[in-house]
Amino acid sequence: MKALVLSGGAGTRLRPITHTSAKQLVPVANKPVLFYGLEAIADAGITDVGIVVGDTAEEIREAVGDGSRFGVEVTYIPQEAPRGLAHAVLISRDFLGDEDFVMYLGDNFIVGGITGLVEGFRETRPDAQILLTKVPDPTAFGVAELDGEGRVVALEEKPEVPKSDLALVGVYLFTPAVHEAVRSIGPSRRGELEITHAIQWLIDQQRDVHSTTISGYWKDTGNVTDMLEVNRAVLETVEPCEDGTADEASEIIGRVRIEKGAQVTRSRIVGPAIIGAGTVIRDAYVGPYTSVSEGCRIEDSEIEYSIVLRDSSITGVRRIAASLIGRGVQVTPSPRSPAAHRLVLGDHSKVQISS
Structure with missing residues (x-):
């Protein structure tokens, strides 16, 4: 079994920090969030890891190296532009070959790791297995609709009117069946190849798609609020x-x-x-x-x-x-007089000033 770690993307929600740094390398408890994912993959017994990289490729390479510090062997897979998660699978075909694999979003954080999930997948081998968790605002995520028996019947990416509050967590497990799925779909209205569309294709083809709803701690560290919350959770330990x-x-x-x-x-x-x-x-x-x-x-x-x-x-x-x-x-403190704020801010900055 292999792992595919996605570390491209512009990190727009963490600007201006990500103007000069990869979002996956912003530290949580003084360790880049990407490192937690690589450690979880190694703990699950997976040693062959492909990392999809974009504009911040050199910074990712410098931080991760050959992967030996994590107990894995890393292959870097360049992605010219962030064209969707399914596109990342598409361009990684040569690396993945005909093996099962876990796809892990490099800016996601799951307390407790993925060992149990990987072991369960190895035993049952559905064509795809997704993780779900309840969220207060499903419009920001891929959302799953389940039937009365808990089977996945439909997926939708960032829906305006969500059919459930179950969001897809950034960890997916696939057999080679997913390669036909990503070749069979077209770009979404966002111009990207969505992994939700690929999994929906599998569902429509009557392929075996399982879901696991987790109650443990998960965060997408793509914004400051969630980054601070993950930092809090890690510092607790x-x-x-x-x-x-x-x-x-x-x-x-x-x-x-x-x-x-x-x-x-x-x-x-x-x-x-x-x-x-x-x-x-x-x-x-x-x-x-x-x-x-x-x-x-x-x-x-x-x-x-x-x-x-x-x-x-x-x-x-x-x-x-x-x-x-x-x-x-x-x-540093601002001068006490005149009573004015002096600001030097980068693009897309957010500032809160108490009056």
Whole structure:
């Protein structure tokens, strides 16, 4: 069995962060979300992995390498443009051959991994198996309609009027039957080859399509709100350690990981939280559910429920919350007068200012 990991896409919902970084490499608890998926695949006993890459191919290659650090062997499959999940399967035909495979969206996060799912698929081998979960807004996802006995009867991609609240989770399992399906469909109104259309083709051809509704934790980390929520969930499991240093004037409460070379001085850190390698925390408060990456500096400031990417600094700021701060960012107080906000913002930025 092989794995196909999708790591293309523009990451428009995480802009401006994704103007300069692949969305799959934005860190959750100081580890890129893509890495969690690769670890789950390896834990399921799958070692032959194809990664579909787009404009951020070089960054993905640099981060993942040959896959040996995860216990897998990686083949990179270039996709010229994000033309849909079924298109990714279509261009990966040579890599996949005639083997069963799991398709895993690289920006998805599933607590507990996929080992049980893969083992169940190997035993029953339906032509396709999909994961479903109930969501409050099905219009943002592929949606499944089930009959009275729980069988999949129809799928629809981002419907305006959903027929259920069951959204497709970004993990799919297929036999080689899916290759005929992706060749048999045409582009959707979005101009993409939709995997939901390919699975619907299998259903229409009376092929065996199974579904599993999961009640565990799943998130598509494509926006800031979900990214922070995944960060919170992962930090709940963090093991505390102090490989860095915290002076006697500092207070460390709860599950806090202080990584090698980090320095905490006259500060209060309330876990769960991670302080990255080489980061300096001085005269500051770091609250629960906060991940601070390597090489950062937080001085005379307060922050909680946030993600701070590497090499950023926050100085003299009263309180930051529910924020995603990119790489190499400098956050400082504005001058007290004149009473105006001075902003330098990239394209598609979103700013909230308290009046």
